Amino acid sequence: MKVGFIAMSGVRAYNEELTRIGLTLPGFVERSQVIASLPSLSLLTLAAMTPPPIEVEYREIKDLRNTPPLPTDYDLVAISSFSAQIYEAYQVADEYRRQGIPVVLGGLHVSVLPEEAKTHCTSVVVGEGEISWGKVVADFVAGKLQDYYTPAGESYNLADAPIPRYELLDIEQYNRLTVQTSRGCPHRCDFCASSILLTPKYKVKPVEQVIAEIRRIKAIWKHPFIEFADDNSFVIREYYKRLLRALKDEGLRWFTEADISVAEDEGLLHLMRESGCRQVLIGLESPTPQGLDGVEQRRNWKLKKLPDYESAIRTIQGHGITVDGCFILGLDGDGEDIFDRVYEFVENTGLYEVQLTVLTPFPGTPLYHRLRQEGRLLEDRAWHKCTLFDVNYVPKQMSVERLERGLVELSRRIYDSAFIRDRRRRFFKTLRRSGVEWLQKMEEGWGDEYRDDQEAVCDRRAV
Numbered sequence: 130m131k132v133g134f135i136a137m138s139g140v141r142a143y144n145e146e147l148t149r150i151g152l153t154l155p156g157f158v159e160r161s162q163v164i165a166s167l168p169s170l171s172l173l174t175l176a177a178m179t180p181p182p183i184e185v186e187y188r189e190i191k192d193l194r195n196t197p198p199l200p201t202d203y204d205l206v207a208i209s210s211f212s213a214q215i216y217e218a219y220q221v222a223d224e225y226r227r228q229g230i231p232v233v234l235g236g237l238h239v240s241v242l243p244e245e246a247k248t249h250c251t252s253v254v255v256g257e258g259e260i261s262w263g264k265v266v267a268d269f270v271a272g273k274l275q276d277y278y279t280p281a282g283e284s285y286n287l288a289d290a291p292i293p294r295y296e297l298l299d300i301e302q303y304n305r306l307t308v309q310t311s312r313g314c315p316h317r318c319d320f321c322a323s324s325i326l327l328t329p330k331y332k333v334k335p336v337e338q339v340i341a342e343i344r345r346i347k348a349i350w351k352h353p354f355i356e357f358a359d360d361n362s363f364v365i366r367e368y369y370k371r372l373l374r375a376l377k378d379e380g381l382r383w384f385t386e387a388d389i390s391v392a393e394d395e396g397l398l399h400l401m402r403e404s405g406c407r408q409v410l411i412g413l414e415s416p417t418p419q420g421l422d423g424v425e426q427r428r429n430w431k432l433k434k435l436p437d438y439e440s441a442i443r444t445i446q447g448h449g450i451t452v453d454g455c456f457i458l459g460l461d462g463d464g465e466d467i468f469d470r471v472y473e474f475v476e477n478t479g480l481y482e483v484q485l486t487v488l489t490p491f492p493g494t495p496l497y498h499r500l501r502q503e504g505r506l507l508e509d510r511a512w513h514k515c516t517l518f519d520v521n522y523v524p525k526q527m528s529v530e531r532l533e534r535g536l537v538e539l540s541r542r543i544y545d546s547a548f549i550r551d552r553r554r555r556f557f558k559t560l561r562r563s564g565v566e567w568l569q570k571m572e573e574g575w576g577d578e579y580r581d582d583q584e585a586v587c588d589r590r591a592v
């Protein structure tokens with residue numbers, strides 16, 4: 130008996146014009162490479178939960194049009210996909226079912242749209258997959274798969290998580306591997322389609338388990354680059370300080386996503402640096418109060434943090450950790466001047482790395498429901514346009530064309546090689562001035578390796 134785990138892992142812009150004009154720009158190219166290079170941690174975890182003697186196999190589909198014929202020797206297929214590739218996932222599921230092979234679909238997209246998914250598969254796993262997988266496998270073996278597996282108000286305890294089956298990966302294909310330390314986020318952003326849709330509370334994985342996972346990775350990759358597959362690391366400071374102290378001796382280079390408050394804790398920043406943190410990705414969203422107003426829906430947290438943005442970036446980068454600042458163009462509060470405002474902000478702060486995206490109505494988000502209600506979706510259920518580059522709504526303060534043009538023009542300016550070089554030079558210059566102890570090592574030759582890591586990290590950013 131054999132289960133095929135299939136991850137839909139590629140994302141590209143849908144708009145052909147945008148592809149023609151803009152997709153050669155480094156920001157776009159890097160982002161699609163990053164997404165395509167991430168293995169599906171959830172499927173590797175479910176593979177680890179599949180008991181022997183059932184065989185397991187892991188596959189990725191980056192672009193269905195250029196994928197060789199898929200194996201047909203599976204008895205069960207489990208597919209996970211981003212919204213942008215969900216229609217390709219449905220095609221794969223339809224094809225397997227046509228061959229008489231049952232298909233289970235899971236992940237964020239199908240969890241918010243289980244009825245849509247059910248028309249293409251045998252069973253839909255709603256919510257955190259680990260809660261239901263044991264039952265799915267048992268039902269499959271017994272020949273009585275159910276239509277839906279929906280945990281009734283349960284939340285998965287990350288302490289119960291097995292070590293993902295990293296050894297199923299063709300390790301040569303990856304420039305980093307992911308490890309999850311937490312799930313959830315205490316904030317509620319209007320547009321957020323992350324693990325907050327699956328878990329209402331922030332939760333962490335025990336430190337010893339995270340270290341065990343990292344050691345398992347090191348058994349197949351001596352000096353790995355790790356990305357923490359968290360939506361917002363460092364929320365529980367004491368936990369993370371314990372984790373970082375434990376990480377210090379592991380010889381890692383790592384990357385994660387966090388919110389701007391990470392800059393408030395010097396001790397944490399020091400530990401991050403000491404344990405190998407190379408870059409943090411932070412959702413800044415907009416450099417304007419109008420743009421940020423209402424984005425975070427619980428306490429308007431992001432608006433309140435705006436006055437700290439510039440100094441926070443300097444503080445983090447001053448610790449030798451580069452910041453990848455993410456902006457969302459086309460927020461309701463922002464007008465046509467947003468393109469210049471973002472550029473000025475990047476120039477002022479010397480942000481090492483920048484991600485530009487357009488506001489995207491992912492299914493299940495408050496944003497999607499609001500835009501739908503206001504009649505502002507250009508095409509409902511156009512999930513293939515959930516790429517973060519394609520505009521699928523009517524912006525409040527500019528035309529669709531202006532937003533599309535603004536994205537491309539701003540990208541040309543932000544990703545201009547001289548501007549990138551200048552920001553990177555400033556980063557190293559600031560470090561040199563701060564004269565921190567480890568900078569000596571850089572001056573003595575470690576700098577090249579450090580810079581290589583920074584180049585590598587550019588290829589390793591997530592959405």
Ligand code: SF4
Pocket residue numbers: 314315316317318321322323325360361388412
């Ligand atoms: S801070 Fe980030 S992860 Fe948290 S809700 Fe906002 S967008 Fe989502």
